[in-house]
Amino acid sequence: MFNFPAKSSFVKKFFLLWLLLPASLSCATTIKDWFIFKQWHKYQFVYSDYQCATLESSINDAWAQAFKHKLDQHWTYLQSMTPFLQAITHDQIDAMGYCIETPINPAFAETIKKIYNDMDNNIPTLIRFFKKNNFCSSSFFLPQDTQRHLITIETYKRLAELLFPQLNAYEHNKVLFALANHFFEYCFDPATFSQHKKLLQNADYYPIVTFIYSIMWYALVNNGWQDWHANCLNQLKQEADQGKTIIYLAGGTDIYELINQGIYNIRVIDPFLPHQERFYTTGWRWLIQDEQGELGDIILFNAGKKKVYLKRVSHIQREPFLYKHPNNAILKAYKTITTWEIYDANHQKQGTVTFDRRPFYEQDIRTTPNTVVVLSYNSAMHIAAPDDMDGWGIDIASLDPACTLHIKQLRKPITKEHLAHMRITIPLCFHDLEFINLATNPL
């Protein structure tokens, strides 16, 4: 058990009171992790890889009924995909409507099993299957303005729901997170990038490429911007255990899962722009001592692999930096370095979390023997993007060929080659597909 001052039992009340106090009267305080990291505690998920093939045994009569139920729910959206649905259901859906047989049509069941298998192991085969089965005949495909983008994404989300009709929302998100991972690898891995490129170079295939991007965007940005892939956390833990510091670029206050996993040497480099505070936790200003906050402040972590506490040990204010507000105003903030030390229940120091408030530079993404870099999918897209496409001015070509970046939502780290492929895809997505920017902020 921790042996903290008695005030820890009144953390919440005290914290609220403390927020009301003038800065000069404030003093070091102790709060619990769930309070300061409430957003992560409540809404952040850690997904492990999902094998759709494990659902094969459930493709039975009940599955067919659930499929029909989903059709009833989503028909207004899915009607436009009739040619594809007709092909995969073996004519149980056509222009006149749908009639799903029970007991389940064996050919239909086999087709669904094939789709599950391809989703797990073979995206190129899945794409060929889509091409062959009228996926590109979708009549709704008009991705030219925001409203249409949303209809497109919504339609494809409902299609994905239809293909997994028995899963609850959590499991469904888990499936889409895994599928988005496989799609990401298909799009940007050196082995299959040329196939992805061919889809982008031929408007006939735009419905397929839009489906891929919709799932990726929904699962990794819109719904999944805060989530972690279990593989990524495990890989970071292994690196941390070898004594490396985790450099979390544009990581904001997203350290909750890292600490719960036992990763105790973290350096977050983030400008902490106030207009982006919805991506931080509520107490972000306190965490980086932008307001209130004192040396000696303590945060208790009780939910992780090990009970630990963070203690604020230093705060340094440096020169100011300028940033651009979305309303184009140029504003000023101060570079600061706030250091929290991590102790276990026996008050043994386990490591350090440093919040380095500043814009980041190209050298920050260089992996050194003592560091490993992690960032979110969205940030990776901004790093890869050219300057005129919301890029962050990183010269990808000059990065070390051995450069490796861990992406919190992805099961495998990415390389310089992935970034180069993303860099070329982003403007083509904008100019040709005229579809949603892959790095667009969550809605």
Add this chain to the structure above:
Amino acid sequence: MKKIIVSITFFFTIQACSISAHHTTAEILFKKWNTSQKVFQASKDLTEFIKNIDPQTFLLLFQQAYQQSATRFEPFTPFLSYATQGLITSSGHHLSSLNSILLLEYVSYIHWLLEYDMPSFITLFHNTTQFANSTKISIDQEIDRNNMLCALLFSLYNKEEQHEYLFALANRFFEYCFHSATNNLFQTLFANKQAHHVIRFLYAIIWFKLAGEGWSCWSQESLTLLKKHHDEGKKIVYVAGGSDILQLLQSEIYNVTIIDPQLPSQPKYYIDSWEWLLKGDGDNYGINDTITLTTHSHATITLTRSQYNLSNETFNATLANNQTITLSQSTTTWEIHNEQGDYLGSYTFERRFIRQEDFAQPNTLFLMSFNELFFISATPSCNGWNIKPALFPSGDIFIIKQLSRPLNKEIIGNIRMANLMNKNDVKFIQLGSCIN
């Protein structure tokens, strides 16, 4: 009475037309093309070079060219050392009449690589020219230097023959960069700053030989291909073809539509009388004007202006000085007849910008110059014409007048990607840039 008036009016109209009709010959009208336009064999076998030159002559020319610009070739010394098997080194050269046969043989190995194994040549060039990246020179200087290096490898007395080899070499480089078999290899160069000088080398040759210097040249292969498809009944649309029709007519290609805004700010790309070709003099705008021409197979043909329609529609064009002018769309048709008066076909000049929907026409080949290939492939952010190659029909339907092989939309898509990567990362000359 009414009939008489009509007849008289008709008579005078005909007279007026015949009086005002202007007659000229292709020799006069297309003088610019006659004197400056070359037709090269773009698929010329580069390994033929060794067979047609005396080693002593090659040595002399090579030595001369090398010595004249030895300092500029310095960054290429390791490459030249490899190419000459040590006859050129960083401490000087050992080129002498004693080793002329060896020199030609060594250099011909480079020719062999260029002809049959471009990926190996690129690897060799990359590995032996690393420090060419470090010296900062202007884009123009780099274009010059790279072209001088290639000219050195194909040193010839006959400059036109040398030009043809280099034109063919630019074709090989183009194919390496953008054709599907090697485009992935080429794209990896963009991701590596240490390889950007290789891209600049390739672009310097491609741009100079096919656009900068070669904008008016034709490949024999493109003319042959156009003739074949024309004879099979395919429609030919010459995108931004200006008044560049001499070679087509001489090759007996008789049905072509030219879509070009014919901007007054670009006279150097047109013939002197380009305006007359579009619109003749007089009230009827030159109906019945004629041009006579002798084809390559010595047939005499006559082009007769049969139609001129001025549209109510206008279009705006931004000139090089950023001034915006408004021009009227128009259509001019020239019918072609042989000596016996048989109708052979027609050339139609549509004065307007090309549109996306023009590319959707079935059974059509799209002819364009290398510069225009860049503009249709480039995104608006790269100064492109806002055309989307992904929407083009499938098939080898694009014939580029300087290239030996037709292109499909995939290749144009590869150029589109490369334009973006060049703009964002390499920042070298864009392939469609005009000459100064």
